[in-house]
Structures are given as C-alpha cells and as structure tokens.
Amino acid sequence: MLKGAVLRYLISDALSLTGNSIAGVVLPLVLLARTGDALAAGSLALICAIPQFICGILGGALLDRANRKVVCVASDLISAASVALIPIVDGIWGLSFGWFVALGLLGAVGDVPGMTARDALLPEVCEREGVDLQQFVGASQSLGSLVTIAGPALAALLIGIMPDVDALWVTATCSCAAAAASATLPRGVGAIKATSPRPEASAADAPKTISPTADAARAVPLRTLITTARSVLTDGLSELFGRSALLRASVLLSFGVSMVMTSWQGIVLPAYFTQSGTPQLTGLFISAMGVGMLVGSLAYTALSGRLSRRAWFVISLLGMCVGAVGMGLLPDAPLLFASAAILGLFAGPMSALLGFFAFNCVSQERRGSALGTLNALYLIIGPMGTFLGSTLISSIQIDATGLVLAGLWIAVTVVALASPALRDLGDHPSSAGVQAEQEGAV
Template structure:
C-alpha cells in the first residue's frame, strides 16, 4: 500500500463550503425581513422576533463555542448546515400547508439559530487546521477568505433582489436551503481528522454542566479583556457595536419597511449590494495605500464619510440617490473596518483571543436585536422616516464619541498594553471578525 506523497488540498473545498453557506445566509438576510413584514404587516413584529430569539441565540452561541473544544468541528459544521437548511426549507413548507404566522417565525427562527451560530464558529475554528494541513500561508489564506466573503455579500443581496422580483419572497428560500445543504455536502469531503485537531478531550469526558460552566467562564474572561485591559481595544469594541446596531437596524428594519411601503421590496437587495461593493473596493484600496496616511487620518476620514453616507440613507431618498449613499457608506467603512479588525488582532492576548471574540459575538447577539426592537417600536409609533432620522442622530453621537475617545487620539503612537502584549504558549491562531456595515 502506497501513501500519496501529494495529498489532495482541502482548502478549496473549505472555501467552497464557506461561500455556499454565506451566500445562502446573505439571501435569507434580505428575504426574511421582507417575508415577515408581508406576512404580519407589523414592523414591531420584526423587532419582537429579533428580541425573542436573542437570549436563546446567545446561550446557543456560548455553549456551542464550548462544544467546539470537545467535539469534532467538521461534524458540527456539517450538522449546523443541515439544521439551517431544514429551518429555511420549512418556511415555504409551512406556508403551503398551514400558512405562516408570527408563532411559526419564532419557532423556525430558534431552529435556525441552533444551526447558524455554531456553524459559523465551527468554520472559524476549522480554518487554522485546514491551513496547517495544506501547509498554506495563513495571512494569504485569510486575505483570500475575506475577499471571497466580500464578493459573496455583494452577490447574495443582488440574487435575493432578483429572486424576490421573479418568484416572490417565500419561494426564494428554496435556494437558500439548497445552498446550506450543498455546503454540508462539500464539508463532508473534508477529512474528519481535520476537525479533531486541537480538541481538549472527547465528549464523553465532559458533561453538559462542565461545558456550560467553561463557556460562561470564557465569556467573563473575554468581557474583561475587551473592556478592562486596553483603551484602544475598548473603544474599538464599542465602536464596532455601534456600527452593528445602527447598520443592523437600517438593514433589518427601516429599509425593508420603506421598500415594502413603496411596493418595491426587491430594491432592498440592490441597495445592500451597492454597500458591499463599496466596502470591497475601499478595503482593497486601503490595503494598498494604508502606509501613505497616518492611522488617525484614515480613522477620521472613514468616520466622516460614514456619517455622510448614513445621513443620505436616513433621508430615504429616491433609489439613485440611495444607491449613491450606500456606495459612499460602504467606501467610507472600509478603512474603519480594517483598522478595528487590526486593533482586535494586535491587542487581544493570543491566549485569550477565542474567549474575547466569543464574548464579542455573544454580546452582539443581545445588542443588535435590542437595537432592532427599539427601532421597530419607533417605526410603529412614529413611522419609518422619523425612525430613520433617529438612527442618523444616534450615529452622529457615536461618531462624536469615537472621534473624542481618549484611547483613539494617538493611534500611531499607541502600543498594546502589557496585558495585550503578553506572549501566549502555543495558542491556536484565530482571526478577528472585521465589523462591516452589514449585521
């Protein structure tokens, strides 16, 4: 029996699976708010649904993160994609058999959270093992991954807009379910041994209580690192939350309500694709031109441009002007996103990186739905235009605070704190999520 000296590369299969899953999620992110609004006719229902799902999502995310240290990550990724596919496919099935209502959205939304959140984390945890197995360069591979993700977030909303216009919102979800199922099939071709690398122990060695305790211990550690060790890191984390909350409220509520009211729900996808296209272009430009300007200069230019873009979107103008505002917002967000991602990587201690990023994701699961719920209440009480103006006002407050934050005043001279700079002993590398204009 001969051993193949050149084993097949698994990175292309990993990238394909990740792209398929993300493409399905991008389509669903456009279609689901529109379907919910068309079904209930109530903006508050969308915010209430987000809030109801928030706490279970956080718990699932925390427990799922702990499980990834004990169970095969490749298997969890496959199972998560299958659960996601089932939760989305059940929406058109329920619509055909019984008719959709708010209760069905809650039940299927919770089922989807069981699949989506652990699945995303499982792929993040698999990435270093995939790179090591193929003996690839991590930095180049991350660049390829982020470029592919950006392209997917451009194609996904545009595809959703086309499908909603051609076949309707609910039927478009069949493609989303098929993409998640295809992602699971592709991941099945990744050797199971890759998912077992770096595990602390088998599932038989740890009961549910120890997994839950370790998960919440990691959450406490991560929150301490994010908010109590470094001024730049704290300011970056809070600004990231502000971006996610305000932009998530625009994308998940105000814009869907606006386009539903004018009878053109498919236009939402084109606006989000324009935003993603601007973000991709400016991220590539920043990568090429970053050394030519000081970090503080990039930071201020980015915040100013984002404020202008949000102001344009907040007026809910005609489509051509709104597309220009979306492009301006995306272009302006690129440098800020890159800087915030850099600060996360540079200043979080390597041995605490998983805990810190897990804590950030868990807190976002609460903060973003809370913001969407507050926005839905404002839309119900005052209408989408006043709610949009309120979001613009919130963003200007965030901008002023971000500009004046003590930790962000001397970015080019700042060095990581002693806690952040502490060396780690053989901790696995993980990549920080770069905040974007899409939640």
C-alpha cells in the first residue's frame, strides 16, 4: 500500500495533471472562439515559446540551489492565478490576442519551474520510501493516464453545461489543491545539500541542507540568477546530449513524438471538431487516448520484466505508428476514437521507458539543470508543433494536414528503429553499468 511521501507526491501530481488536462482541452477552444483563426492560435504559441524557454532555464537554475518543494508549491499558486485571470479578464474587458500573450507568459512563470520541480522530486521521494524507480515511473505514468481520461472527459462535461471560459475555474482550483498537497511533503524532501560546509558550523564534516526559508534565499541571490541560468543551460545541454548516447537518442525521440502530438492536440483536433460543430468531442478524444495509455501503462508496470526493454521499445513504436496513421486518415468518430485508443495503448509503455531513461541516466547533482533544460526545450518543441499544425491547416486544409502528420510519424518511427543508440537499452547488468557513459551518434 502506498503511504507517506509517495502517496502525497502522487496526489499532488494527479491534481496538477487534472487541472492541466482540463486547460489543455478548454484553452485551444477558447482561443479559436475568440480569434477565429487557426494560424493566429499557432502564432500565439510560437510568440510565447522563447519567453517560456527563458522561464524554464531560470527555473532550472533555481532548482539546483533552492528547496524544490517550495518552488513546486509557489509555482502551482502562480499557475492558479494565471488561469483564474482568464475568465476574469474575459468578463471585464474581453479576451484579445494581447491578453492571451500576457496571461500565457504569466502561466509560464508558474508552469515550467513547477513541472521541473515535481520531476526533480520524484527520484528523491522514491529513495526516501525505498520504492524502485523504474516501477514507480510506470505507476506514475498509469496515474497520469487515468487523469488524462478523467480530465478531458470532465472538460467536455464542463463545456456542455457552462461557458467555455468558466471551466478554467476548475483548473485554478486543482492547482491550488496541488500546492496544498505538495506542502505536506516531509520537511527534508526537496532540500538541497550544500556543496561545502560553512565555517561557523559546529560539525564541519556533517552534510548540510538548505532550508526552505532564509538559507534558500541566501543560496540564490537575485544578482547572480542570470549567470547561474547560463551555467544551468550549459550543464543541462551537456547532460542531455553529451554524456549518454541513450539519453540523447531518447530525448530526440521524445521531441519528435511531442511535436507531432502537439500538432494534433494543440490545434488540428480542436479545429477539426470545432469545424464539425462538436467541440466537446475534443475532450472525449483525449480521454479515449487516455484509456489506451492507462491500459498500456498498467500492462508495462505488471509485465515489464517479461520482455526486454528493446522488445517493449519496438512493440510500442510500431503500435503507436498504427494508431497515428489511423488518426491521420481522419475517419468517422468511432474509428478516430479507436485509433486514439491504440496510440495511447502503445504510448503507455513508451512513455514509461523514456521517463525511466531520463531519470536513470541523469546524475543527481545535475538533475535540476538537466530536467529544467529538458522541460524548457519542450516549451519550444510544443509551440513549434502547434504552429506547424496551424500553418498546414491554413495552407492545405485539415484533411491533408492529417495525412502529413501521419507521414511525419512514420518518419520518426523509422529513424528511431534504425538508431544505433536505441538498440542496446541496458537490459543486461553488464551493459547497464556502462550505458550511461556510452558515446556515439544517434
């Protein structure tokens, strides 16, 4: 039975994911309804990408020097405020393109450091509770899959019973509740070990931790944050792309999958269902994918030892490709939902595997830098995918856009299967020890 810090971590993660999954359905629909232009929606995502990237790097700088639990709580509260302001502004002045940019940037200040802080806490929580990291990543992915079923379905229900923008109040509430759950984690969780003892300490050789109050503030003086962020970016890029061929290849694969999926979820499907007069189906579509991910993640958690990592990897890639091609044909709703479920089914094991590689290959002392840089890069990849989808819709219409995205997914699959770095995934103890030091091209 889960207890202690593990349970509280999962509750906080689930609440945050629930709010984000609701917002992920509602915000594109609100944006399309207010602007009436798919290309404008894609342009907005691209405009916000660089400021979001900067926030991600600054967040990574903070996380290697300040209490990660405190950063997580504060970030959730900022996210709640940014989302709550959307219906407030809409009711008083009306939402415009400029308001979407301003509130999107405010949300990035909270979302990016908070997401990275929660990721950085996960291995520490596992170590504290004596939980196997690989199995816990699979269990966490299963919970995430469950949330991606309930959240979008709830969003579809909310859109059906209230004005679309008012559904964001639920997201704000979830973010506040996530902050409260994170605040209950044990005091020592998230504290950063000092790199050197202070001269005035009575026990010079004892390890120190930075407390969430005065010591944390002293560890991150404002005047050095920019310099630190530059160092974090350098360290993070070096950790992600320079030390392990496996980590480098898995990160690049994640980027390719993320770009195509963001095109689908961020603009293509909302525009497709809005054009069909059934915007609420956007949430149900994502829920269908979540059902598949839940089943796939549970199967991987229970059966991960029955097959090698390479076998799971190949099966997952091929299965995801089948689902993506089915989606690209944009068939009638039942077949479209079935394709989404197939994609999710095989994405569950793949997501758990890639998550395990990220946590297992990153060194403890650079975890904040690496994960902060990784999440910041996702904030560029995602908007690029949304902009790509909006550009394709404006140029060649939605039906042709689906075929192009299916072709891109096939290309990503072929490259991943042929990658030398993704052939030996450390299944054997003898190779696992050297995998983290492996060098080579993807």
